[in-house]
Amino acid sequence: MLLDLTSKSIALTGGFGYVGGRIARALIANGAKVSISTRRSDDQIPAWARGNQHVQWGSDLLELSINADTIIHLAAPNEIVASKAPQQSIDETVALTNAALNTAKANSVRRFVYFSTVHVYGAPLIGRLNEKSPVNPAHPYAAAHYESERLVQLCRNSDMQTLILRLSNSFGAPADQGVDRWSLLVNNLCLKAASTRCMTLNTSGTQLRDFIPLTDVVDATLHFMTANDNGWCNQIVNLTAGESMSVCQIAEMVYARAHEIIGPDVILKLPDNIQIEEIDSLHIENDLLRQTGFSPALKFKQEVDMLLEFCRNL
Structure with a gap:
């Protein structure tokens, strides 16, 4: 997506993370002035952020967001950290969100985007879900994000617009090699295909997921910037594909693309003696997203191809 963002000044937390890195890189490519709050040292800053007079980074969000018109808040412990230290993860997520909101208010930032998760709807995700569906955040990762959502909603007023994006299962290549998100299903399959030529599913693969290419996540974010x-007008928007796919289906897609890109020696191993479970339907609606004028392109094969190429060059 090509947009003219030269008039925009945008601050990001987690802007060198998995989702944030791709968003930050795209914002820079489209001409925005970008400030990134990060814990990385200068020698860990990726090349795409260096040597650009419109990019700055550091640890002080208050200073970085002076004159920013938008803050995009992505910094939070991931689901693995949340599983290992549930309460600590919840406390840290809420504290980071509260700090970002206080910074936005202190600097009179006009817009605030918060990246949440569709997992606030429950676990497992089943049935037809939309933004008005009841929430049941069973996992500490989901609970942390829902608590943060409530803080964001309380800060929405005439001085600051807020937008909560409930993201589904995104996949794709990270913006640089310093990002470690290889536990994600599709990312892990691509990494294994490139590094060992053997992809393995440990379950029946019948589970349904709403997978969304990271390119669509980036393009949706850029869309909201303009x-x-x-x-x-909507406080909460599902950032989803709006359709579901089984784990086995997407594994087979990765397998087919890996054959083309990595080589014919790549194999996909399925578990033996698995018990096939009855599949519940899943449809996470994205009508509100589409009503804003954005529709995900859902170019799954292209996203997998880029991810495989990234993994091959690690």
Whole structure:
């Protein structure tokens, strides 16, 4: 997606993370002035952020977001950390969100985007879900994000517009090799295909997921950077594909693309003697997203191809 963002000044937390890195890189490519709050040392900053007069980074969000018109808040412990230290993860997520909101208010930032998760709807995700569906955040990762959502909603007023994006299962190549998100299903399959030529599923693969290419996540974010106030009228928007796919289906897609890109010696191993479970339906609606004028392109094969190429060059 090509947009003219030269008039935009955007601050990001987690801007060198998995999702944040791809968003930050795209914002820079489209001309935005970008400030990234990060714990990385200068020698860990990726090349795409260096040597650009419109990019700055550091640990002080308050200073970085002076004159910013938007803060995009992504910094939070991931689901693996949340599983190992549930309460600590919840406390840290909420504290980071509260700090970002306080910074936005202190600097009179006009817009605030918070990246949440569709897992606030429950676990497992089943049935037809939309933004008005009841929430049941069973996992500490989901609970942490839901608590943060509540803080964001309390801060929405005439001075600051807020937008909560409930993201589904995104996949794709990270923006640089310093990002470690290889536990994600599709990312892990691509990494194994490139490094060992053997991809393994440890379950029946019948589980349904809403997978969304990271390119669509990036393009949706850029869309909201230029959207008028009508595009921000909904406090919560599902950032999803709007369709489901089984784990086995997407594994077979990765397998087919790996054959083309990595080589014909790549294999996909399925578990023996698995018990096939009855599959519940899953449809996480994205009508509100589409009503703002954005529709995900859902170019799954292209995203997998880019991810395989990234893994091959590690």
